[in-house]
Each structure stands twice: as C-alpha cells, then as structure tokens.
Amino acid sequence: MEDLSIERRKTVTMPQTDFEQMLELAAEKGARNALHGVGLDGEGAAHDIRELRNLLDAFNEAKKTAGLTIVKMLVTGLVLALMTGSLIKLKLFGGAQ
Template sequence: MNDQPIDGRLVSLSRAEIEDLLAAAAARGARQALKDIGLDNGEAREDIRELRSLLGALRLARRTAWQTTVRVLTTVFLAALLALAGIKLKLLG
C-alpha cells in the first residue's frame, strides 16, 4: 500500500470502517448497474417477474413442440407399419 501522507496525515481506518466503506461502494455499484440496464425504477421487480414468466412459457412451448413432434412421427411410423401389414395381408389391395 501507499503510506504517503494525505494533507500531511496518514489515513487510518478500522476494520469496521473499511467494511462499511466497501458495503456502501457495493450498494452504489449495484444501483448504478441496475440503472445502466434500465431497472432502476419502482417497476423493476415486476419487470423481472414478467421476464421469468416469459422464460417459463418459452420453455413450456419448446417442450410441448418436441412432444408433439415425437407423437406425430410415432403416429406416422405406426400408420406406415399398419399400411404395410395391410398390403402384406392383402387387406388394402
């Protein structure tokens, strides 16, 4: 560290004062970060809740799309098997 005097005096802080200073700086930095991304107003909590809800809906839609795709492919495969079995048994022509 630099032990050079400031205005002719060394600055000396207790551990508690340093922790308070760090906590204040962290809080100020967090407020600035929220402000930088536009979440510094009173509606930020609701905005985050809505974003989480949208992400949940997107995940559900993606899962449903995969399930539907698998069901359609399974149905097509089974229908083809039945058609082939019908042809083989001369039920369909």
C-alpha cells in the same frame, strides 16, 4: 528497489468487518448502477422483472411442448406406416398378388 518500498507504504490495513461492509456497499452500488444502466431502477422494476421471468417461463414451456408434439407426430407417423405396411403385406387392401 525504492519503488517497492514506496508501494509497501501505500498498503492499507483494516479490520475484517469493516472490509466486509465496504465490499457489501460496493457490491450494492454496483448492482444499482447495473440495473440503472438497463432501465430497471424505477418503482416498477420488480414488476418488470417478474414479467420477464414469466415470459421466459412461457417461452421455455412452449419449446418443451413443441418438442413433445414433434416427437408424438413422428411416432404416430411411424406407427401408421408400420400398420399400413402390415395391412398391405396381409393383402387386406388388395395389394399385389
């Protein structure tokens, strides 16, 4: 029971605005440490991040384009197969009698 009363005495109270400022400062320091940890803390960091975003945008656009190209090729192949089958059925190629 004594341990609980000791723990309660260690509680600190502070105004809400001071608490929010302390949290903001801690978050900023944490973000700076994280950026430093991955090597994005120099003067060119903003430029590097922009380049990474541009690279990701280009990669996503390439994936989208590749997917659309594959779908177009499949649809074109299907249409050509249907047309070839129709022409053979109509005996325009001199198919089986």
